[in-house]
Amino acid sequence: MSKPVTMIELFYDLVFVYMISRATALIHHLEHGVIAPLALVAFVFVVIVFINSWMVQSVFINRFGQSSWTDIGFTFVDMMIVLYMANSFSAHLHANLQPFYIAAGLLSLTLCLQYLIVLVQTNNAADRNIARAFAAILGGRTLAFLIAGWLPGPLGTIIAVVGVVASWIAPAFTGRYTHQHPIIFGHLLERLTELSIVMFGETIVGIAGFFTQQRFSITSIIIFVIVASLFFAYIATFDHLVDDARTGETGNLLIYLHYPIIFGISMITVSLNFITLPTAKPNFAVTFLYVGITLLYLGLRCARRYQRPEFQCADGTYGWIVGCLMAGYLLSLVLPSRFSTIVVTAIATLASCAALVRRVYQARNIAS
Structure with a gap:
């Protein structure tokens, strides 16, 4: 089985070109001859958030994407959110990351909604299990980011980090469902x-x-x-x-x-x-x-x-x-x-x- 990469997917990648340049800029500057530890931590966190979102979207398109107007609409919305996110993070200790967390929560929400649509529309048991599992993972990440965007200071950041790490690792434990509908x-x-x-x-x-x-x-x-x-x-x-x-x-x-x-x-x-x-x-x-x-x-x-x-x-x-x-x-x-x-x-x-x-x-x- 094969599936061609669509022009919409390639267009979607363009915003990640900008995101990567913005994220890499976090570690371009030296303090006393080395990269500041806070800048390195911020870089790792930001890259995981962005790349994990890209991975989730790509896997969704791989299994369920049909190049429908719904898929295209979600892609364009996600692109605008990613562009905003790319301009809303910083490695400064006292930087206000609440806008970044809220935008990341909205990005997670759009990904979650796509899986919920599959859950509602399909009668295939394997696809329903996959959609339910990923909707739960993304729903948890959405909640963590929105709470982090509402709570100022270190507490919000801790909740965001926990949500990101959990949603990053969780797909590795969905094998019993995803084996029933392998990727292309x-x-x-x-x-x-x-x-x-x-x-x-x-x-x-x-x-x-x-x-x-x-x-x-x-x-x-x-x-x-x-x-x-x-x-x-x-x-x-x-x-x-x-x-x-x-x-x-x-x-x-x-x-x-x-x-x-x-x-x-x-x-x-x-x-x-x-x-x-x-x-x-x-x-x-x-x-x-x-x-x-x-x-x-x-x-x-x-x-x-x-x-x-x-x-x-x-x-x-x-x-x-x-x-x-x-x-x-x-x-x-x-x-x-x-x-x-x-x-x-x-x-x-x-x-x-x-x-x-x-x-x-x-x-x-x-x-x-």
Whole structure:
């Protein structure tokens, strides 16, 4: 079974391009050479809220979407809410986040209403169970956000965090229902790949400053090589190694493994600028960069379950990647210059990517 990605879905993704740039801006600034802990916490919270909403909407469209006027109407309403939310959060300690919580509550409510409509309209027992479960999850998140928007101060934030964490984890326990109506794997894979490409797009925007008349140098080229090798590792995994024709899947693992990928790409985006900034502490910039790269590869490793049997990567492949990244990290910590760090990182990421690409060509040669 297949399902094409619609133009409405791609249009919906455009607001997330803006959201990602706004969220990543939370960790673009340094205090005393490092990212402020509050800014990092705010970034994680905001990204989970937005991406979880995107995931819920994408899974709904995957199972129940019919490109009806109702679906289109909800999509446009959600887009306006997301745009408002993207302009209503801050990492400042005393920032008023109540408008953000209320908007997030309304976004959760629209998602909940879509599942309630399915619950009312369908007679299929499996679909009713799925709709009931997700309506309950989203209803709880709606209530938590609206209460948080009404309560000022730390108490409201605590309630919002509890609601987000609960609604983020809860779908993992719906397998007994979702197995009865599996997702269309190829469609969900394509949607998640598009989201990841949007994230890499933000990385390209982040390194664009290295490609000006004033700053262009060999460093610019090497930094681009780092980004290209990481992108190629992602594509080698999800465009070649993963079987997009799988059936009987709930999609939960595919969704959750993309969270470390998304966070990793965001960390890489800001770190590539940090490692060239004199105001950034070198060890912090290097560590933040390699944590981001590790998160990206952790997500790729978790996708091993979905690989075609003939394309399965051996443990030795991932052992090689771990060794390359560990060696690159340790060398970057002891090398005296920032340029050396960039060169070593480029070599480490190229060597890691090459291991996955080599597996693709090996499998193709065997198949032929």
